[in-house]
Amino acid sequence: MSDPLRLGIAGLGTVGAGVVKIVRRKAELIAARAGRPVTISAVSARTRDKDRGVPLDAYDWEDDPVALARRDDVDVLVELMGGADGSAKAATEAALAAGKDVVTANKAMLALHGPDLAQAAESRGRVLRFEAAVAGGIPVVKALTEGLAGNEIDRVLGVMNGTCNYILTRMESAGLEYETVFDEANQLGFLEADPTLDVGGIDAGHKLALLASIAYGVRVPFDQVELEGIGRISIDDIRRARDLGFRIKLLGVAQMTGRGLEARMSPCLVRADTPLGQLEGPTNMCVLEGDASGQIVLRGAGAGEGPTASAVMSDVIDVARGTRLSTFGVPAAALGEVRLARSATPAPYYLRMELMDRPGALAKIATVLGEAGISIDRMRQYRHEADTAPVLIVTHACARDALDTALAAMPATGVVATEPVALRIESV
Amino acid sequence: MSDPLRLGIAGLGTVGAGVVKIVRRKAELIAARAGRPVTISAVSARTRDKDRGVPLDAYDWEDDPVALARRDDVDVLVELMGGADGSAKAATEAALAAGKDVVTANKAMLALHGPDLAQAAESRGRVLRFEAAVAGGIPVVKALTEGLAGNEIDRVLGVMNGTCNYILTRMESAGLEYETVFDEANQLGFLEADPTLDVGGIDAGHKLALLASIAYGVRVPFDQVELEGIGRISIDDIRRARDLGFRIKLLGVAQMTGRGLEARMSPCLVRADTPLGQLEGPTNMCVLEGDASGQIVLRGAGAGEGPTASAVMSDVIDVARGTRLSTFGVPAAALGEVRLARSATPAPYYLRMELMDRPGALAKIATVLGEAGISIDRMRQYRHEADTAPVLIVTHACARDALDTALAAMPATGVVATEPVALRIESV
Numbered sequence: 001m002s003d004p005l006r007l008g009i010a011g012l013g014t015v016g017a018g019v020v021k022i023v024r025r026k027a028e029l030i031a032a033r034a035g036r037p038v039t040i041s042a043v044s045a046r047t048r049d050k051d052r053g054v055p056l057d058a059y060d061w062e063d064d065p066v067a068l069a070r071r072d073d074v075d076v077l078v079e080l081m082g083g084a085d086g087s088a089k090a091a092t093e094a095a096l097a098a099g100k101d102v103v104t105a106n107k108a109m110l111a112l113h114g115p116d117l118a119q120a121a122e123s124r125g126r127v128l129r130f131e132a133a134v135a136g137g138i139p140v141v142k143a144l145t146e147g148l149a150g151n152e153i154d155r156v157l158g159v160m161n162g163t164c165n166y167i168l169t170r171m172e173s174a175g176l177e178y179e180t181v182f183d184e185a186n187q188l189g190f191l192e193a194d195p196t197l198d199v200g201g202i203d204a205g206h207k208l209a210l211l212a213s214i215a216y217g218v219r220v221p222f223d224q225v226e227l228e229g230i231g232r233i234s235i236d237d238i239r240r241a242r243d244l245g246f247r248i249k250l251l252g253v254a255q256m257t258g259r260g261l262e263a264r265m266s267p268c269l270v271r272a273d274t275p276l277g278q279l280e281g282p283t284n285m286c287v288l289e290g291d292a293s294g295q296i297v298l299r300g301a302g303a304g305e306g307p308t309a310s311a312v313m314s315d316v317i318d319v320a321r322g323t324r325l326s327t328f329g330v331p332a333a334a335l336g337e338v339r340l341a342r343s344a345t346p347a348p349y350y351l352r353m354e355l356m357d358r359p360g361a362l363a364k365i366a367t368v369l370g371e372a373g374i375s376i377d378r379m380r381q382y383r384h385e386a387d388t389a390p391v392l393i394v395t396h397a398c399a400r401d402a403l404d405t406a407l408a409a410m411p412a413t414g415v416v417a418t419e420p421v422a423l424r425i426e427s428v
Numbered sequence: 429m430s431d432p433l434r435l436g437i438a439g440l441g442t443v444g445a446g447v448v449k450i451v452r453r454k455a456e457l458i459a460a461r462a463g464r465p466v467t468i469s470a471v472s473a474r475t476r477d478k479d480r481g482v483p484l485d486a487y488d489w490e491d492d493p494v495a496l497a498r499r500d501d502v503d504v505l506v507e508l509m510g511g512a513d514g515s516a517k518a519a520t521e522a523a524l525a526a527g528k529d530v531v532t533a534n535k536a537m538l539a540l541h542g543p544d545l546a547q548a549a550e551s552r553g554r555v556l557r558f559e560a561a562v563a564g565g566i567p568v569v570k571a572l573t574e575g576l577a578g579n580e581i582d583r584v585l586g587v588m589n590g591t592c593n594y595i596l597t598r599m600e601s602a603g604l605e606y607e608t609v610f611d612e613a614n615q616l617g618f619l620e621a622d623p624t625l626d627v628g629g630i631d632a633g634h635k636l637a638l639l640a641s642i643a644y645g646v647r648v649p650f651d652q653v654e655l656e657g658i659g660r661i662s663i664d665d666i667r668r669a670r671d672l673g674f675r676i677k678l679l680g681v682a683q684m685t686g687r688g689l690e691a692r693m694s695p696c697l698v699r700a701d702t703p704l705g706q707l708e709g710p711t712n713m714c715v716l717e718g719d720a721s722g723q724i725v726l727r728g729a730g731a732g733e734g735p736t737a738s739a740v741m742s743d744v745i746d747v748a749r750g751t752r753l754s755t756f757g758v759p760a761a762a763l764g765e766v767r768l769a770r771s772a773t774p775a776p777y778y779l780r781m782e783l784m785d786r787p788g789a790l791a792k793i794a795t796v797l798g799e800a801g802i803s804i805d806r807m808r809q810y811r812h813e814a815d816t817a818p819v820l821i822v823t824h825a826c827a828r829d830a831l832d833t834a835l836a837a838m839p840a841t842g843v844v845a846t847e848p849v850a851l852r853i854e855s856v
Contacts, residue, residue, distance in 0.1 A: 022578050022720060032645065032758045033577050131575075137721035139575025146574075146751075147559075147567025149461050150450050150741025217460065275727060278706060292450060292734035292741070293565035297727040299703060310721035313578025323574075323751045330460045 004037040005320040006073055010065040010091050011080030012045035015105055015132070017052040018309030019078060019316075024054065030313070034320035041073040069095035076101045076319055078312060084108035089117075096120045096128070103315040105132035105308055111206035115219045118332035128327045129315035134207040135160050137307025138300040139314060140286040144214050145329040151290030153215035156254045157428060161204035162282030162302040163190045164230050164250040168267075169280045172238045172247070178231065190282070200229035201250060205265040208252035211286070212263045216256050216338065217330045224340040226264035232421055233267055237352055240392050241269050241423075244378075246350075247277045251426055260341030268426040269350050275299070276428050287428065343400030343424065348377060351395065353410075353420035354388040355381075361415035362391065368413060372406035374398040388417040394425070432465040433748040434501055436528075438493040438519050439508030440473035443533055443560070445480040446737030447506060447744075452482065458741070462748035469501040497523035504529045504747055506740060512536035517545075524548045524556070531743040533560035533736055539634035543647045543763050546755035556755045557743035562635040563588050565735025566728040567742060568714040572642050573757040579718030581643035584682045585856060589632035590710030590730040591618045592658050592678040596695075597708045600666045600675070606659065618710070628657035629678060633693040636680035639714070640691045644684050644766065645758045652768040654692035660849055661695055665780055668820050669697050669851075672778075672806075675705045679854055688769035696854040697778050703727065704856050715856065771828030771852065776805060779823065781838070781848035782816040783809075789843035790819065796841060800834035802826040816845040822853070 007023065009016055023030070023040055031037045042060035044067075062068035069077045069091040077095035079102060081088045088109050095102050102121065104110065109117070110130050121128040131141045135158065144156070159165050167181045174181070182199065185191055190198075197203045205227045209220040230250050241248050246269035255262045270276045275297045279285050284302030289295050301307040318325070328335060355361040362381060369376060378394040395403070403422060410416045435451065437444055451458070451468055459465045470488035472495075490496040497505045497519040505523035507530060509516045516537050523530050530549065532538065537545070538558050549556040559569045563586065572584070587593050595609045602609070610627065613619055618626075625631045633655045637648040658678050669676050674697035683690045698704045703725045707713050712730030717723050729735040746753070756763060783789040790809060797804060806822040823831070831850060838844045 018720070026578065026580065029580065030578065032762060035754075035759070137718075138724060139571045142570060142575050143567050146746060147570050147742050148738065149745040150454065150458065150738050152454065152457065275703065275706075278703075290565075290738060292446070293738035294729045294732075294735055296566060297725075299725040299727075301722045304722075306720035307722055310576065310578050310718060313720070314575050317577040318574060321753065323753075325749065325751075326463075331463070334460060 002036040004039045005034070006039050006041045006075045007078050007316065008042050008068045008071055008074035009040060009078045009080065010044045010068055011082065012043060012052050013080065014305045015308045015312065016045070016080040017054050018305035019080065019312050020054045020056065022309055022313050030317060034317045036320055038316060038320050042068055042071055044068040065091035066094045069100065070098045074100060076103055076316060078316065079104040079106055082106055082108070084112045089113060092117055093120065096124060096126055099124055099126060101126050101319050102128045103312055103319065104130050105312060107133040107203065107206040107210065111209045111222045114210065114213065114327065115332050115335050118327035122326060122332050127319060127324055129318065130210065130327070131315050132308045132311035134210055135284040135286055136300065136302040136304065137310045138284060138286060138298045138302070139311065140211070140298050141214065142314065143296065143298060144211060144288055145325065148288055148290045148293055148296070149329065151292050154289040154291055156211045156215050157276065157287040158208065158211065158252045159249050159276060159279055159285045160207040160252055160302060161198055161250055162284055163198045164204065165279060166190060166282040168230060168233065168238065168248055168250065171235050172242065175235060177235050178233060196229065199231055201227045201265040204250060204252055208254055208263060208265050212254035212261060213335065214329045215254060216261060217328065218261060218336045218338040220261065220263060220338065221340065226266060226342055228266035230267050236390065237421060240352070241350065242272065244394065245272055246270060246425065247272050248423065249276060249279070251276070253426060255345060257341055257344040259344040260339035262341050262344045264343060266424065268424045270426055270428050274428050346397040346399050348397050348425040349395045349403055350423040350425055351393040351420050353391050354417035355391050356415045356417055357384055357387050357389055358415055364413040364415050365391070365410065368409045369395070369406050372402045374402055374406055430464040432467045433462070434467050434469045434503045435506050435744065436470050436496045436499055436502035437468060437506045437508065438472045438496050439510065440471060440480055441508065442733045443736045443740065444473070444508040445482050446733035447508070447740050448482045448484070450737055450741050458745060462745045464748055466744060466748055470496055470499055472496040493519035494522045497528065498526045502528060504531055504744060506744065507532040507534055510534055512540045517541060520545055521548065524552060524554055527552055527554060529554050529747050530556045531740055531747065532558050533740060535561040535631065535634040535638065539637045539650045542638065542641065542755065543760050546760035550754060550760050555747060555752055557746065558638070558755070559743050560736045560739035562638055563712040563714055564728065564730040564732065565738045566712060566714060566726045566730070567739065568639070568726050569642065570742065571724065571726060572639060572716055573753065576716055576718045576721055576724070577757065579720050582717040582719055584639045584643050585704065585715040586636060586639065586680045587677050587704060587707055587713045588635040588680055588730060589626055589678055590712055591626040592632065593707060594618060594710040596658060596661065596666065596676055596678065599663050600670065603663060605663050606661060624657065627659055629655045629693040632678060632680055636682055636691060636693050640682035640689060641763065642757045643682060644689060645756070646689060646764045646766040648689065648691060648766065649768065654694060654770055656694035658695050664818065665849060669778065670700065672822065673700050674698060674853065675700050676851065677704060677707070679704070681854060683773060685769055685772040687772040688767035690769050690772045692771060694852065696852045698854055698856050702856050774825040774827050776825050776853040777823045777831055778851040778853055779821040779848050781819050782845040783819050784843045784845055785812055785815050785817055786843055792841040792843050793819070793838065796837045797823065797834050800830045802830055802834055
């Protein structure tokens with residue numbers, strides 16, 4: 001048996017502790033599978049005196065993750081601190097500069113600095129791997145980078161924020177409004193310290209950007225990714241979508257079009273009888289559409305100690321086995337530049353608005369849509385509440401630009417009481 | 429860019445032609461991802477003069493696949509002929525003996541001779557890879573061998589014969605009997621030349637045995653795998669299962685128990701609201717349950733030119749990238765021996781039987797079950813047809829041994845008109 005692969009683990013939160021547990025408890029199994037032992041040399045975290053449910057005295061302690069990254073007895077830095085910049089990035093850069101491999105679960109760092117860090121790794125013959133950064137325990141980075149390597153990727157879709165899917169499905173099953181379920185989720189500890197990372201679609205957007213980079217071999221400028229959160233979805237939207245045979249999901253979609261890369265994370269309607277439509281609770285789902293493979297659906301836990309640690313160990317064992325892969329499936333230096341095209345592919349849209357109870361109001365809205373070249377598939381006016389009436393419109397497939405033109409023209413009609421909610425109907 | 433990886437393709441049926449198309453049409457993409465070009469040196473098939481939808485004149489032709497396997501300008505034999513023995517095995521052995529890597533889609537060969545062939549490969553530092561042998565385009569071998577490498581595997585389940593799932597879901601949706609849909613499927617060309625490979629569960633059983641080998645690091649004696657086909661499932665079973673909230677699937681299950689490895693491919697009831705229960709048509713689904721990852725579900729096309737060729741290319745590109753993995757995740761020489769334990773884990777069962785229309789008939793059956801220690805959850809007698817009455821029983825969880833005892837005792841009651849149908853209810 002070869003020399004052990006020696007880890008330095010930076011960050012001992014839930015995931016870090018989970019990785020330590022697996023390395024300790026499954027030493028024999030891992031050695032058999034990896035062809036060599038995997039050991040831990042040293043660990044690092046902000047606070048030393050804290051019970052993490054696993055003994056740590058066998059490992060050296062480093063207060064400074066950068067010092068950990070540079071240790072001679074560390075072959076692989078396992079970066080589990082989080083945060084796009086700061087210590088995580090400093091430690092990653094230090095490890096790569098010192099000729100070590102890096103395994104990370106850090107989606108924000110990768111989405112913002114991934115190609116540069118990957119290039120730093122690859123220029124030194126090192127690897128930077130990030131299975132745990134996307135969709136927790138689901139081996140989707142591996143499926144896309146390796147499993148579908150012979151495919152042109154037609155489209156990548158995903159429900160990749162479990163908290164948002166929990167909120168949306170809980171609203172439906174309990175008949176509760178968004179605010180109520182948001183508070184519940186917060187009390188259950190489901191939300192990030194900054195909840196907009198979850199409900200604003202940012203966290204899921206990071207994951208989507210990473211998958212898009214792999215799928216299309218490009219640098220994805222994260223600041224151009226379309227992000228829209230779930231905060232404006234009401235229980236009425238969920239019920240009306242259901243009546244139409246759809247469910248509302250915070251859905252990420254990446255797709256190369258003639259106008260550039262479409263990459264968006266936004267609430268969409270998907271058919272209720274599809275795997276995405278049937279996805280309940282905090283579970284994640286990624287859908288990979290290859291030109292040869294057809295549609296591959298992957299489903300599993302998107303977060304939590306075990307699933308995320310499982311993904312970290314997948315990368316660690318790959319490194320131990322000697323597998324050397326480019327971070328994004330092609331060398332980082334060869335990643336293309338790409339223009340992002342906002343919702344370039346046409347689709348039908350679901351529109352909900354409150355109209356003034358005034359003669360000709362519906363006609364004015366229909367006119368605005370018609371002038372933008374948008375035809376209406378279905379339109380329904382519901383019973384008035386106070387002096388406004390809820391109106392639901394499903395359009396035929398149209399360009400997002402056309403829809404934006406129509407939405408911009410609506411205030412001038414004088415009949416729209418609130419800003420309309422517009423949700424894309426994604427065909428899956 | 430490094431030297432090209434040169435393929436010799438043995439077998440030019442649907443999948444072989446699909447692989448040639450991908451290598452030709454995506455040369456640039458593959459070279460970018462693999463870090464080197466992938467080319468074809470020579471091909472081999474039974475018949476030379478046949479239009480396969482792709483030009484082959486650029487490649488040398490070999491009548492004999494063994495000669496192809498030994499060519500100096502072939503780095504990897506891509507074995508797509510099929511058949512457990514004969515030419516496929518001879519060519520594989522010749523390639524390995526000549527120091528070449530082998531990529532194959534041959535489930536029968538792998539299930540019967542996999543460990544020996546893998547050992548032949550590994551003793552020479554070569555790899556033998558078989559992603560395409562299991563569940564077509566779904567990268568399940570990769571997910572299990574690599575993605576879940578840090579997990580003890582609790583259970584592996586799968587619907588891995590698309591034809592059987594097509595037949596069962598078509599029976600339900602069209603309300604047709606098995607024989608009718610079987611004939612339909614045959615006319616559509618969905619069935620193997622020997623249909624018992626499909627409907628007898630043998631083909632799916634091969635796939636299950638391979639996944640079990642990886643999951644538990646053992647040689648699986650294929651002749652001891654429990655196999656039961658779908659030929660005795662009636663439309664009534666499907667309807668009654670549905671009324672109980674279940675659907676009937678040809679389900680493979682592998683699970684390590686205190687009594688040995690449980691490995692079976694048999695029609696089971698699964699809850700209708702689970703991903704397996706919701707699986708329609710010829711699609712495949714694999715469910716991997718790891719102790720850390722939790723349940724990972726993979727869904728996709730289990731057969732066809734594109735999906736299977738995509739899986740072949742995944743292995744080819746791995747080889748081109750320099751990834752060297754043991755065939756079954758641990759060295760073949762280290763695969764353990766294992767005893768197979770027939771349905772060792774207890775489960776509830778669905779029983780359907782025709783009872784003579786005679787006083788005390790039901791009581792006699794209930795007594796037989798009770799004497800075997802099996803308690804009844806639900807029992808329903810349906811309206812008589814002629815002089816027998818259909819009876820449906822759902823048991824509480826019981827050992828299969830106990831059930832077999834009860835089933836063996838039933839003829840002696842003199843009230844059972846036909847052999848009972850007994851289907852396990854698998855909790856997923």
